[in-house]
Amino acid sequence: MNRRNFIAAVPAAAFSGRAFATSRQENPVRDRPDVHGGDRIDGATWASRSPAWGLHGAAATAHPLATLAAIEILKAGGSAVDAAVCANAVLGFGEPISCGVGGDCFAMLWDPKSRKVLGINGSGRSPKTLTLAEQRKRANAKGLINSYGAVSVSVPGAVDAWWTLHQRFGKLPWKDLFQPAIRHAEEGAPVVQNVAFYVGSSERIFNKPESHIEEAANFNALWAPDGKTPREGEVFRNPMLAHTYRLIAEGGGRAFYEGEIADRIEAYFKRIGGWMTKADLAAHQTEWVEPHSINYRGTDVWGLPPNSQGLVTLQMLNIMEQFDIKGMGFQSAMTLHHEVEAKRLAFEDRARFYADPNFYKQPTEWLLSKAYAKQRAALIRSDKILDPAYAGQAPSHGDTTYFTVADKDGMMVSQIQSNYRGMGSGLMPDGLGFMFQNRGELFALQDGHPNIYAPGKRPFQTIIPGFATRGGEPVLSFGVMGGDMQPQGQAQVISNLIDFDLGLQEAGDAPRWHHEGGNEPTGEQLGNPGKLNLETGVPDATKKALAELGWPLAPNPGVYGGYEAIQRHPGRYAAATEMRKDGTALAY
Template sequence: MRRRTFLASLPAAALAPSLAAAQQGTTAPERGTAGPGQGGAPQPATATEAPLPGRWAPGADRFIRPDVHAGDRPVGASFASRTAVYGLNGAAGTAHPLATQAGIDILRRGGSAVDAAIAINACLGLLEPTSSGIGGDVYAMIWDPKARKVVGLAGSGASPRGLSLETVRARAKNGALPPLGAVTVSVPGAVDGWWTMHKRYGKLPWATLFEPAIAMAEAGTPVPDMIAYYIRRSMAAFARPGNGVEETANAIRTWGMADGKGPQAGQVFRNPDLARTYRAIAAGGRDAFYTGEIAATIDRYFKKIGGWLRREDLAAHRSEWIEPNRTDYRGTTVHALGANTQGIATLQMLNILEHFDLGAAGFQSARSIHLQAEAKRLAYEDRARYYADSHFAKVPVEWLVSKDYAAQRAKLIRPDRILTPVHPGQAPSKGDTTYFSCADADGMMVSMIQSNFRGMGSGLVADGLGFMFQDRGQLFSLKDGHPNIYAPGKRPFQTIIPGFATRGADPWMSFGVMGGDMQPQGQTQIIVNRVDYGLEIQSAGDAPRWHHEGSSQSMGEDSPGLGATGLLRLESGVPMATRRQLAEIGWTIGDPDGGFGRYECVEHRMDGATRVYAAASEMRADGCALAY
């Protein structure tokens, strides 16, 4: 249904029609110039224009009327979709309302924010299999109210020890690992990550945390629109001939529904296999997954299909407590995980942007977006060159996130033109994802992200287990000498990153923007919207976003063939004048493709001596935020 149209540097008149209108074969007027909350009067259609749709066509994914905009709210930002929710005792925001409710229920039962996060994640493995599940990895940043600091956890699994570089290269296509199949599967780290966090911060019994997910898996739940759409897309990809997946019958049996194509919106979905797997983990802890019968089932399955993951790989896995990196951005301390993630790209972007007055540039202005996109291009060159598993490579993190290095990179940016070519810095010689946030009555806040990577994952589901294995191994490099080159027992480069910000000695925001390479770009936009433009937590997420694709170097997921400056995608809410000016600077503008990330946030604030939580959720997803 979605047509991708790439707009090069065109005259202003040629850029006037909106991309959404182009999808309908109509010409859209520009938005009016009336004040906030008033809206502009639409221009009448001319005789040469096709009539605008009068009703939502049956079966269509979207109803597009470029001349119609959201209703007016009497308070808040004109583009905000809703109000943040507030509570004194706890809060949670997730990509599915039932997962949010489960998290709140765990908090009400006396659970910690970590307990709630684990219960939420278990529910999302059932409710949102397009973005999460126990076949994938997990990362978290936690505000520890007793230690009064942010602590980090890396729950990332390694590649199979019996899979050699030579075999991987033999399976490569166009110099990169394929997106599906057993060659991309690495050890799932989620369950051990949950166990590790619970051992330190849990209050309720381990088994209690799985009760909501088990009940829903057995009784079934209606599938919301966005998740149903992406399950059906994944099922179509798994059914495509020559896709490289060794076995698809188990995936189709688990999610295919009656027609084998996946659930429709509102259709009830059950997963009794996952319920049994969760019961085993609830009773046996992490060992049930990594050394017990689940591990034995996984071992038998990969031997049967000719894959490489083995019980010994699972048994060797352990999560790590790691110290987050941080930087100051105009008085706000932003934290990010290093290890094998792209987390420090957010810090690099913010350090560069600190050298420019974004407030004076103006919210949603061409200058502001241009500066942010240029900071992204510079940071992502380093991301492609240096980021890797720190157990196998010396990543120059301290240099990459330093203010001195950012000052050097900021000098390369020009306000009136695009930097070409763009290269990574020269290091000194020495050296589809779900996000959710929750907080409890004791002041603990959890920023957690979990993923099977691209889509639902590798396409592989072990017999009777009800979950899909991640395809995270696709992000290994196959280039000799690259720090992220594939090796047995090595963790691949990770895109999933939680976000956290503090002010002074207090927590401020537990937040994240899920979605591949969009994550540091989205996190940066949230911080800029809040710090530079004063937006509150809901409007900061509802604001139109940009997403830049393409770099001179690839990390295994970057779109090829996008030219020297890449592609700058803009959501339809970006002002038309801004679009024209960005095109005049030289940006190649792309139409929206749904890749702008999905955001959740819990904010900590004080009303005198009373703690108040505010929580926000993403209008681009099926979820919600709740507080009590």
């Protein structure tokens, strides 16, 4: 019996009566921070599960259908790149709150032939006809670019990034990689928990007049045709996205930037009074970039250069290395205090020095030097909060989804893709079934700022894949999704693995902190010392000691990111996933 016949054969009575509660709002018993998970017979007491182990390949994504699709591609003889592209397409349908063909994409990968870590920058540029003067005219009350609408849209880079990766490392035909996503988009699939929650919140935002979105009718027609967005478990279909995927599958990666899709995008922006053109799309090209690395206690940790924030993780770890984090104790107040102070110092540099390298020369070698890290670490006190935190004095010279796949040949892909703020700008082109990103919000508007808006410029980017090697061998492909949480989460995961010798799943399940405050790459000032968010699992004694140090504590749910990872061992892989998301890790 096929799927459709099975659903048709289920008695209607099975769906009638009281529905199961699917959110905290519907069932207050679910919101009990004093209740913790069950006890495991082995492993850390807080761990949600053990890693998945396999000999031939592994995948970890934020959606079970994407992980399953990646494994199927690997079993069919595809490379890790093939599986990553396939998984990303499925995520664009199943997890549109984080990603899609309307967003950007970055990746690092281990190439077993060259035995190198390679990097790719798949971020797009601002429209050529949208001027700085126009952006300033339309700025919000804070003097910043609006979070939604056409002013926030930059050219989507994801599809060309997939194409560029596949042209170099693909084994299976390009069109085969889109078949699982096309099938799911046409037949439909049950909406998972986080997607249901965030689509609902997006609907409320996109329909507010103060969001300044030129039109929300396309979003409402697809996601809330009856005035309500789908609940967890309800089947959602997107035949328009299936059509877009078919065009890309048959026409190659450039089919997104030329032809029918580009024509529709240009016509849409003309209709709503926006600026994106076919010329902007056709001019887009993905770039291979050189990743940078630092050594943290014997492990080389890698990050991508700007306009990505990948080097922030490396700066944080360099500062943390100056302290005996292990001796301070796991989840202790002193450990968290020193990690947060390292974050604050690195993020001040992020606000001052990170921008499109075609417009600004960042002092990368200086920022990543151990000597500079020692200078910055010397500012941190164990008995008080640094106030204010500030950027270093440089020498005078010039919501997201992460996933990882590994194959039988030793290739490991660490990939991240995003529409930025949740689902993105709120704008969905007519008949194409996807939403444009709002990365353009991350430009600054102040004269002299390295990240100041300019036509044809790439904005500062928060999305960063992670990678680690040891002794010239790949050991870890990982990431922590979620805006400015990404480098904060990456540094915590690396410390959990190296300083505290936690297992792969345990390192991600451990309670996290998230700090908000200081200066932003947009020029916005969030204040000092900011706000320190702590998960409920952080020990009470630690919370008390941090408050006594003067940290303003705020237990804010949902800001702690999403972790996926694959660890390479001799002849085998371990894969872990995020208990805070809806994902699955599989290996075979």
